[in-house]
Amino acid sequence: MKTRSLTRRSVLAGTAAAAGLAAFRPxxxxxxxxxxxxxxxxxxxxxxxAIKETIAEFESSTGASFSPTFFDxxxxxxxxxxxxxxxxxxxxxxxxxxxxxxxxxxxxxAVDYAKLPNTKxxxxxxxxxxxxxxxxxxxxxxxxxxxxxxxxxxxxxTSKIAPEDVGxxxxxxxxxxxxxxxxxxxxxxxxxxxxxxxxxxxxTIDKPREDGQPFNPYxxxxxxxxxxxxLLIAQKKLLLTRYQDYDALDRLMRGGAIWAAPEFAETYRHxxxxxxxxxxxxxxxxxxxxxxxxxxxxDTWMISSGADSEQAELxxxxxxxxxxxxxxxxxxxxxxxxxxxxxxxxxxxxxxxxYFQEKSADASQLHMFxxxxxxxxxxxxxxxxxxx
Amino acid sequence: MNGMSLRAASRRxxxxxxxxxxxxxALFIVIGLMxxxxxxxxxxxxxxxxxxxxxxxxxxxxxxxxxxxxxxxxFLRSLVTAILVTVICLVCGWPVAYFIARHGGRYxxxxxxxxxxxxxxxxxxxxxxxxxxxxxxxxxxxGLTMVGLPPIxxxxxxxxxxxxxxxxxxxxxxxxxxxxxxVNFNFELLEVAKINGARPWRAFIEITWPxxxxxxxxxxxxxxxxxxxxxxxxxxxxxxEATSLGMSLAGQFGETxxxxxxxxxxxxxxxxxxxxxxxxxxxxxLKRSGxxxxxxx
Numbered sequence: 084m085k086t087r088s089l090t091r092r093s094v095l096a097g098t099a100a101a102a103g104l105a106a107f108r109p110x111x112x113x114x115x116x117x118x119x120x121x122x123x124x125x126x127x128x129x130x131x132x133a134i135k136e137t138i139a140e141f142e143s144s145t146g147a148s149f150s151p152t153f154f155d156x157x158x159x160x161x162x163x164x165x166x167x168x169x170x171x172x173x174x175x176x177x178x179x180x181x182x183x184x185x186x187x188x189x190x191x192x193a194v195d196y197a198k199l200p201n202t203k204x205x206x207x208x209x210x211x212x213x214x215x216x217x218x219x220x221x222x223x224x225x226x227x228x229x230x231x232x233x234x235x236x237x238x239x240x241t242s243k244i245a246p247e248d249v250g251x252x253x254x255x256x257x258x259x260x261x262x263x264x265x266x267x268x269x270x271x272x273x274x275x276x277x278x279x280x281x282x283x284x285x286x287t288i289d290k291p292r293e294d295g296q297p298f299n300p301y302x303x304x305x306x307x308x309x310x311x312x313x314l315l316i317a318q319k320k321l322l323l324t325r326y327q328d329y330d331a332l333d334r335l336m337r338g339g340a341i342w343a344a345p346e347f348a349e350t351y352r353h354x355x356x357x358x359x360x361x362x363x364x365x366x367x368x369x370x371x372x373x374x375x376x377x378x379x380x381x382d383t384w385m386i387s388s389g390a391d392s393e394q395a396e397l398x399x400x401x402x403x404x405x406x407x408x409x410x411x412x413x414x415x416x417x418x419x420x421x422x423x424x425x426x427x428x429x430x431x432x433x434x435x436x437x438y439f440q441e442k443s444a445d446a447s448q449l450h451m452f453x454x455x456x457x458x459x460x461x462x463x464x465x466x467x468x469x470x471x
Numbered sequence: 472m473n474g475m476s477l478r479a480a481s482r483r484x485x486x487x488x489x490x491x492x493x494x495x496x497a498l499f500i501v502i503g504l505m506x507x508x509x510x511x512x513x514x515x516x517x518x519x520x521x522x523x524x525x526x527x528x529x530x531x532x533x534x535x536x537x538x539x540x541x542x543x544x545x546f547l548r549s550l551v552t553a554i555l556v557t558v559i560c561l562v563c564g565w566p567v568a569y570f571i572a573r574h575g576g577r578y579x580x581x582x583x584x585x586x587x588x589x590x591x592x593x594x595x596x597x598x599x600x601x602x603x604x605x606x607x608x609x610x611x612x613x614g615l616t617m618v619g620l621p622p623i624x625x626x627x628x629x630x631x632x633x634x635x636x637x638x639x640x641x642x643x644x645x646x647x648x649x650x651x652x653x654v655n656f657n658f659e660l661l662e663v664a665k666i667n668g669a670r671p672w673r674a675f676i677e678i679t680w681p682x683x684x685x686x687x688x689x690x691x692x693x694x695x696x697x698x699x700x701x702x703x704x705x706x707x708x709x710x711x712e713a714t715s716l717g718m719s720l721a722g723q724f725g726e727t728x729x730x731x732x733x734x735x736x737x738x739x740x741x742x743x744x745x746x747x748x749x750x751x752x753x754x755x756x757l758k759r760s761g762x763x764x765x766x767x768x
Binding site for chain 1: 520539627712728732
């Protein structure tokens with residue numbers, strides 16, 4: 084058999100072709116209408132969920148190709164869909180209150196759960212009848228399917244913090260541990276989390292609200308915001324620093340400089356593994372839902388309103404495959420996030436604990452991440468705190 | 472017009488050739504520098520609401536910026552830090568630049584290039600290195616703890632740590648500017664002063680310092696202006712008490728999405744920087760500097 088030899092010219096030609104393809108790749112969503120003639124599932128999604136084994140399984144079972152475009156924040160994806168993205172994507176991801184907004188704006192279509200037999204694997208707390216954010220306001224249409232979840236709880240070094248002080252947001256204001264706290268540098272989570280404590284202190288958390296909606300820490304009243312500001316200023320004096328990234332928090336907790344910090348449980352999971360391996364000599368605990376309430380998110384899959392029936396079918400196949408137990412065990416191990424699918428039978432006991440498989444009831448009661456009701460007002464509060 | 476006639480035309484009109492040479496650079500400056508600046512000025516008079524910009528013209532952002540105590544605090548922190556860092560860089564940088572220019576010999580260029588060594592890595596990496604040195608689990612404090620001494624709290628996420636970080640980041644600019652001035656300086660003048668009975672300190676005050684003022688002034692501007700707007704260093708090293716105007720500005724364009732107020736902050740910082748340049752410019756006399764080719768007139 085005659086084989087082609089690898090010459091400098093052929094390498095250069097190949098490299099040039101690859102570079103050319105790579106250069107035009109970012110434009111893919113804008114040329115994909117023409118490309119869509121071939122069977123291809125086009126997704127606007129978060130990168131951690133593009134797991135190669137899952138993609139390979141999908142492509143081999145459907146014969147379709149997988150074409151993802153990644154985004155960072157909900158607003159970025161929403162804006163892409165608003166400016167013609169419905170024609171360019173079959174699937175889009177979002178969390179919190181966003182799926183309802185997408186549906187209200189006509190950017191997504193209803194999700195037919197009858198075609199998602201694997202929803203039987205989902206914890207009941209994350210199905211639309213209990214987790215109502217997966218359906219529209221009237222409860223007439225399911226607008227999204229659940230994926231992973233996460234919380235913004237408090238990770239605690241239990242060798243340093245007394246057990247009676249754990250379990251409440253007020254731990255972060257305990258003078259006993261001055262200089263051993265850290266908090267995220269993002270203003271939304273700081274204000275929203277302290278807003279829950281403020282509303283609890285004021286006794287307004289369970290009272291009827293002007294908008295007729297249940298309490299939402301992203302929609303605080305002026306009195307609650309004023310109390311929140313007071314609490315944040317008091318907390319600031321007790322902080323060692325506001326961490327910028329997980330590596331920093333990880334380092335500070337590992338070194339014993341920080342004893343408690345609100346975070347997305349990434350540091351907790353890492354420290355927990357290190358403890359099991361004997362690399363650190365203290366115990367850690369993560370308070371997912373403090374007694375006053377906690378913050379969290381549930382990622383979802385939605386189907387674009389621009390997807391025709393054939394593409395919508397393909398999208399449903401992807402979602403269904405994703406919700407299979409075998410795949411979801413892979414997803415939680417790969418991403419480290421909590422799973423809305425019950426995969427306890429496939430995980431080791433320590434993994435069940437690590438990925439919060441027993442905490443889905445708590446998770447579904449968390450206050451979902453949202454946009455501040457007035458970013459301008461929140462910015463002013465945050466500036467006052469930072470300048471104090 | 473074909474190539475030949477274009478060449479002939481440019482030969483006849485040297486101005487055309489000059490314009491052709493200047494045009495690409497000038498166009499880049501206009502598009503890459505002036506237009507964004509203009510956009511910032513325009514946005515500063517608009518309004519932001521829930522992450523959207525509205526073209527409602529007013530001075531509200533400037534009123535907020537100058538009227539709210541929080542932003543005044545951020546500005547004062549930034550200003551005091553920038554002044555202190557500039558002075559420290561000046562005091563520490565002058566002897567180094569002088570030593571290299573006077574005694575560096577054939578290694579002068581190498582020594583100056585060594586000053587640029589930190590620039591071989593990104594700013595975040597350099598800040599991370601400083602964190603690894605100054606932080607509570609950094610080299611210094613861990614070392615002290617290991618020998619039974621208490622850690623130095625002043626180095627752990629404080630304004631002092633942020634200040635040290637800024638000096639570390641910007642001192643090479645100061646040294647380089649002063650060095651470039653000193654390499655054009657005629658050191659024989661110091662010998663003349665000595666022969667005429669001047670002590671070294673007086674010779675420095677009356678000859679070296681004034682004749683190299685341009686390099687010093689440029690160094691001061693190169694340190695002061697970026698320090699004033701710096702966001703990264705106080706963010707990573709400064710702790711909760713070190714929020715600067717630059718950090719607040721970065722936040723307006725990032726998570727809070729209050730672009731209009733952020734633009735007003737940008738314009739304000741730009742104006743303060745211009746003011747600093749206008750204040751220092753009249754003190755520079757090019758004829759007394761080595762840059763004009765004449766050492767003394």
